[in-house]
Amino acid sequence: MKLQITDAAAKWFKEEAEFEQGDLVKFFPKFYGKSPVQECYSLGFTRDSEPHDIAVREEAEGIIFYIERDDLWYFDGHDLQVDYNKDIDELQYIYTKE
Numbered sequence: 001m002k003l004q005i006t007d008a009a010a011k012w013f014k015e016e017a018e019f020e021q022g023d024l025v026k027f028f029p030k031f032y033g034k035s036p037v038q039e040c041y042s043l044g045f046t047r048d049s050e051p052h053d054i055a056v057r058e059e060a061e062g063i064i065f066y067i068e069r070d071d072l073w074y075f076d077g078h079d080l081q082v083d084y085n086k087d088i089d090e091l092q093y094i095y096t097k098e
Contacts, residue, residue: 021062
């Protein structure tokens with residue numbers, strides 16, 4: 001699996017979510033909502049300080065973004081691109097099959 005953070009998304013994390021260089025951002029499945037890859041689950045993120053078993057990581061704007069190995073099931077063989085959609089003023093998760 002691949003994880004990509006666009007420049008626009010990285011800037012959003014710094015400016016809107018107040019993440020700083022050296023911070024860790026963990027993406028994880030949440031048991032509610034809906035996504036194109038899992039029914040009844042959506043994708044969330046949190047500031048983290050103690051990763052356990054990183055499966056995929058990407059650095060952008062000095063911030064480390066990652067997904068734990070135990071959470072890979074959620075992606076069902078898809079890659080994840082995190083982008084910022086200016087028109088709706090929020091993050092956008094784009095899933096593509098490997």
